[in-house]
Amino acid sequence: MHRRGSLWLMVITLSFFIFHFSFSEAQAQKGKSKRPARRAKVHDSRVHLEHADVLHFDQRLNPDATILNGKVHFTHEGARLYCDSAYFYEASNSFEAFGNVKMYQGDTLSLFSDYAYYDGNEQIGRARYNVVLKHRKTVLYTDSLDFDRIYNNVYFFEGGKMIDGNTTLTSDWGEYNTKTKMSVFNYDVKMKNPDMFLTTDTLYYDNHKSMAHIVGPSDITSGDNHIYSELGYYDTKLERAQLLNRSILTNNGKMLVGDSVYYDSRMGFSQAFYDVVYVDSVNHNKFTGNYGEYYENTGYAMCTDSAVAIDYSQGDSLFLHADTFKLVTFNIETDSVYRKVHAYHHVRAFRTDVQAVCDSLVYNSKDSIVTLFHDPIMWNNGQQLVGDIVHIYLQDTVIDHTHIIGNAFSIQQLKSDTACYNQVSSREMFSFFVEGKVREARAKDNVLIGYFFEEGDTLPIIYNYQETSELRMFIKNQKLESVWTPKTTGTMYPLNQIPADRRHLPGFAWYEYVRPVNRYDIFNWRGKDGKKRTDEKKKDSDLPLAPEESQEPAPEESQEPVPEEPQEPAPATE
Numbered sequence: 051m052h053r054r055g056s057l058w059l060m061v062i063t064l065s066f067f068i069f070h071f072s073f074s075e076a077q078a079q080k081g082k083s084k085r086p087a088r089r090a091k092v093h094d095s096r097v098h099l100e101h102a103d104v105l106h107f108d109q110r111l112n113p114d115a116t117i118l119n120g121k122v123h124f125t126h127e128g129a130r131l132y133c134d135s136a137y138f139y140e141a142s143n144s145f146e147a148f149g150n151v152k153m154y155q156g157d158t159l160s161l162f163s164d165y166a167y168y169d170g171n172e173q174i175g176r177a178r179y180n181v182v183l184k185h186r187k188t189v190l191y192t193d194s195l196d197f198d199r200i201y202n203n204v205y206f207f208e209g210g211k212m213i214d215g216n217t218t219l220t221s222d223w224g225e226y227n228t229k230t231k232m233s234v235f236n237y238d239v240k241m242k243n244p245d246m247f248l249t250t251d252t253l254y255y256d257n258h259k260s261m262a263h264i265v266g267p268s269d270i271t272s273g274d275n276h277i278y279s280e281l282g283y284y285d286t287k288l289e290r291a292q293l294l295n296r297s298i299l300t301n302n303g304k305m306l307v308g309d310s311v312y313y314d315s316r317m318g319f320s321q322a323f324y325d326v327v328y329v330d331s332v333n334h335n336k337f338t339g340n341y342g343e344y345y346e347n348t349g350y351a352m353c354t355d356s357a358v359a360i361d362y363s364q365g366d367s368l369f370l371h372a373d374t375f376k377l378v379t380f381n382i383e384t385d386s387v388y389r390k391v392h393a394y395h396h397v398r399a400f401r402t403d404v405q406a407v408c409d410s411l412v413y414n415s416k417d418s419i420v421t422l423f424h425d426p427i428m429w430n431n432g433q434q435l436v437g438d439i440v441h442i443y444l445q446d447t448v449i450d451h452t453h454i455i456g457n458a459f460s461i462q463q464l465k466s467d468t469a470c471y472n473q474v475s476s477r478e479m480f481s482f483f484v485e486g487k488v489r490e491a492r493a494k495d496n497v498l499i500g501y502f503f504e505e506g507d508t509l510p511i512i513y514n515y516q517e518t519s520e521l522r523m524f525i526k527n528q529k530l531e532s533v534w535t536p537k538t539t540g541t542m543y544p545l546n547q548i549p550a551d552r553r554h555l556p557g558f559a560w561y562e563y564v565r566p567v568n569r570y571d572i573f574n575w576r577g578k579d580g581k582k583r584t585d586e587k588k589k590d591s592d593l594p595l596a597p598e599e600s601q602e603p604a605p606e607e608s609q610e611p612v613p614e615e616p617q618e619p620a621p622a623t624e
Contacts, residue, residue: 289315349379371572388416516540
C-alpha cells in the first residue's frame with residue numbers, strides 16, 4: 051500500500067511538471083507568432099576563392115597552401131583580386147598572388163603589381179615590384195607598397211612617384227589615405243608641375259584640393275621667381291602660395307621678406323605682412339615696412355605702415371620715411387621702361403650730409419628728377435633751403451643740380467656766431483654740384499641778400515644788405531670764392547648798427563627743430579609750427595600722382611630750361 055501511494059505521488063508530480071511545461075511552451079509559441087525572433091547574421095570575414103583553372107597540393111613545395119593556377123580570382127570584403135597564380139592559405143585566411151596581380155575596390159580604386167600578399171584577418175595587403183595604385187585622378191608608382199584597408203592608408207618606403215593632375219611628387223617614403231585623400235612625403239621630396247618646382251624633406255599634400263603644406267626648409271622655383279620657406283601652403287592648381295615664418299621671395303636681384311608672404315604666380319602678385327623687407331640689389335635700394343605688395347607683370351609696388359626707403363648706392367646710405375610709398379612702372383616690356391616713385395605723406399629723409407622734410411615726393415627715373423611738394427625743407431651741413439617746390443636732378447644717382455621754385459630762401463648759419471645767418475631770398479634758385487659738393491649757387495628775380503663778411507674764420511665784422519635781379523656765388527671747399535651780380539642797391543652795416551628789419555630778410559625762419567637728427571628720427575614728424583604729428587591722415591587723393599602717359603610731358607615747371615653750366619668765377623663786386 052505504501053509503495054502504491056508513493057508511485058501514485060510520483061505520477062501526479064510528473065504529470066504536473068509535464069502540464070506546466072506544455073503550458074509554458076504553448077504560451078511561448080503564442081508570443082512568437084506575434085513577434086518572430088530574428089536570427090543573428092553571421093559576418094563572413096573569410097577570403098573566398100571564386101575561380102582557378104587548376105587547383106592542386108604539393109607537400110614538398112608548400113604543404114600549407116592550396117596551389118592555384120590560371121585566371122585566379124579572390125574576393126574579400128568588397129574587394130576583388132585577380133592574378134596568374136597563387137598560394138591560398140585557407141587556415142590563416144591569406145594568400146600570395148603572382149603575375150599580373152590586379153586588385154579592385156569599388157569603381158574608384160585599383161592596384162596593380164607583379165606580386166602581392168594579402169592577410170584577410172588584418173585586411174592588409176603588401177604589393178611588390180612595378181606597383182601602380184590608381185585612385186580617381188591620382189596615380190602612385192612604386193616598387194614596395196603596403197595597403198591597410200581598415201584605415202584606408204597606403205604606404206610606400208623604397209621610393210615612389212605620385213601624379214595628381216599636372217603635379218608630380220616623388221620621395222623616398224610616403225603615405226596616402228584613400229578616404230581623406232591626404233598624403234605625406236618624406237626624404238628627398240620633389241614636387242613639380244609645368245610652372246613650378248619644389249624641393250623639401252617633408253611635405254603634406256591634399257590631393258582633393260591640390261594643396262601642398264610645407265613643414266620644413268623648402269625651395270620653390272617658378273620662372274624667375276625663387277621662394278624659400280619653412281612653413282606654408284602652395285596651391286598647385288591655382289599656383290598660389292601662403293608662406294609663414296620669414297619666408298623669402300627673390301626675383302632677378304630683388305628680394306621680398308616678411309613674417310607672412312602671399313604669392314600668386316599666375317597674376318605675378320605678391321604681398322608681405324609685418325616686418326617687411328624689400329631689397330633691390332641691382333639698383334642698390336631697399337624698402338622696409340609692415341605691409342608691402344608687388345605686381346611683377348606691371349611693375350607696380352606699394353609699401354606702407356612704418357615704411358622706409360633706403361638708398362645705399364653711394365658710400366653713405368639715405369633713409370627716407372613716408373606714410374606710404376608707391377612705385378609705378380611705364381613701358382615695362384620695352385627698352386624705354388622707366389619708373390616713378392611716390393612718397394606721401396609726412397616725408398622725412400636723413401643722410402649724414404643731407405636732410406629733408408616735405409609732405410610728398412615724386413622720383414622719376416626717366417629724367418632722374420626728385421620733386422618735393424608742400425612745404426619742402428632741405429639741409430646741407432649748416433645750410434637750409436626752402437621753397438614752394440624743389441626739383442633735385444640726379445646723374446648716376448649723384449646730385450647734379452637743384453632747382454627751387456617759388457619763395458626760394460637759402461639760410462646758412464655761421465659757425466663762428468650761431469646767432470648770425472647768411473641769407474638769400476628770390477623767386478627761384480639753382481645749385482650746381484661737383485662730386486657731391488656745391489660749386490655754384492644762383493638766385494633769380496627779386497633777389498634779396500643779407501651776408502656777413504668774416505675776418506678769417508673767426509668773427510663776422512660787417513653785414514651786407516643788397517637788392518638785385520640775379521646772384522651767382524662760386525664756392526670752393528665749402529667756402530665762398532667769389533660773387534657776381536648785375537647792378538645792385540644796398541648798404542653795408544657794422545655789426546652794432548644793423549637795423550632790426552634788415553638783420554633777417556622777410557620770411558626768415560630757421561627750422562632746426564624740424565630737422566631729422568639721425569636715421570631713427572625720420573619716424574618723428576614735426577611740422578613747421580613745432581607740433582608733432584597727429585593721428586589724422588591725409589587722403590590718398592592729396593597725392594600728386596604721376597602724369598599718365600597721355601599727359602606727358604610732366605608739369606610745366608619741371609620743363610623749364612636748365613641754366614647753362616657753371617662758368618669761370620667772375621670778379622667779385624664791391
